[in-house]
Amino acid sequence: MKSATEVLSIDHLTVALSGRTVLRDVSFSLSPGEFCALIGTNGSGKTTLLKTILGLVRPQSGTIRIATAADRDAASRIGYVPQKISLDPSLPLRARDVVSLGMDGGRLGLPLPSRERRERVDRMLDAVGATGFAERRVGDLSGGQQQRVLIAHALIRRPSLLLLDEPLANLDIRSVAEIVVLLRRLATEYDTAILLSAHDMNPLLPVMDRIVYLANCCAAAGKPEEVVRTEVLSRLYGYHIDVVRVHGRVVVIAAGAPDEIHAAIAKDPIHTAEIP
């Protein structure tokens, strides 16, 4: 069962990039094994939030605490799957090599092959369903297969927190469903909290425990049924939003928005959501 200690707790976090505030007063927390969706449009600060958690961006104020369970290596507490990796087909790396580099890719010197090492990589490949293409060059794999390999790369050190930046972008519908189900299973099996960013919450609603909704530099966080509501999202956007349930689906409509926001919304598809 889930322990009481939180894996990630973010308190009043404010981040500015080259003088422009990207995130203001963001607070939320995650427990072990929880699946959290980080939802927002392009430019809403999802990547910045993930990079701040990773320590690659310094916050202006606020705190980020990442707890490490006693049985885990403190140095490997966060796994990361970055956005839009383009893997060149000429890279001489098999899927297996990429997973292996997740274990000790930061170390100096040449890697020594060992049976224990190979077995650990084999188990990880099996856990993400990548055994069938383990020996192929990673650049030759499909988008969904590459995501499985990158997830294995991020998970092999058994981090207590896994961050994924738009892992579902550019995947076909079936691959999206498969990756979502895989991540849900891994979160439970590895007791790893998952924070996954996406611009569309729809495919994630069946599996997510929590949601962090970013808009206007601010965040609304909580259980999906607490956050995806007319009054909560209206307060977040700063103008009236309708959360409408039609035939078991939830549609988020920006109705009373100013003209410029209408124009912006026309460019970005309206979120549709299905509450399980």
Next chain:
Amino acid sequence: MTGLHALLAAVLAPGFLANGPVRTALIVGGGTGLVAAVVGVFTVMRGQSFAAHALGDVSSAGGSASYLLGVRPMLGFIGMAILAAAGMEWADIQDARERDLVTGVVLGAGMALTALFLYFDARSGSASGAAISILFGSMFTLPASIAVPALGAGAVAVVTIGALYRPLLVSSLSAELAAAQGTRVRLLGLAHALALALAVSLSAMTVGAILSPALLIGPAATALRLARRPGPAVALASLLGIAAVWGGILLAYDSYYWTPGHGWPVSFFIVFLIFLGYVAANMASGSRTAADVSRAEPHCSRCEQD
């Protein structure tokens, strides 16, 4: 041993291994082929082939200046290449188009300096043949005393790449991935650039500044076509690099007997062998890819994933 000698005598032209300049060329050239191939694999993977080319050209400014200053050309090549490599990493231009542009402009400036220094070299008359030697290499005129410092510089480059082997592989996947693992990505880029500067300098000294990219990029690109794994890619590139240099030296030595008294330039043979190897590898891997596709066709993606 006599059997081996007999075999060598049949393959090699008379006096090949007994010849002092040939021995120096074999030692320094072979070492350079190895170093250039090892560093080159990572340079190609990082997408910095053009930077390697530019470094070769810029280093020639140092090589040509060394004749004026009366120092060893090797010091000139290395000094200039390190300066340029550090400068390029310092500028840290992320946009690929912008980086190509700046690299091209810097390359031009380097060659302009080379033109100026070679003009002074020719006027002072202290270094006849410096232009050909710097731009296109003249391996048989390398002094024997160069072997130790050259191999030393090469060893520094190879040890640097060996120490950074895994972080370099991860950052070739994605710089962010490396940063997330705690690697200091800019420091890594700088270390690679310094190893590249050493490899480029050695290549420029042996096959000439203009032809040095061929030695750096050719064997590496050929190996990356054929190998699926990083270790074998490095090993194969090294073998190809050494084979091309030694093969080129042998052919150049033999060419004295084709047109008596007028041997062909060794750099020509080396670079042409590398070119032929690359073309052959492309044809081989092209037909292999086609075979893979035709074999994979009957399977649907669903079966593949299950």
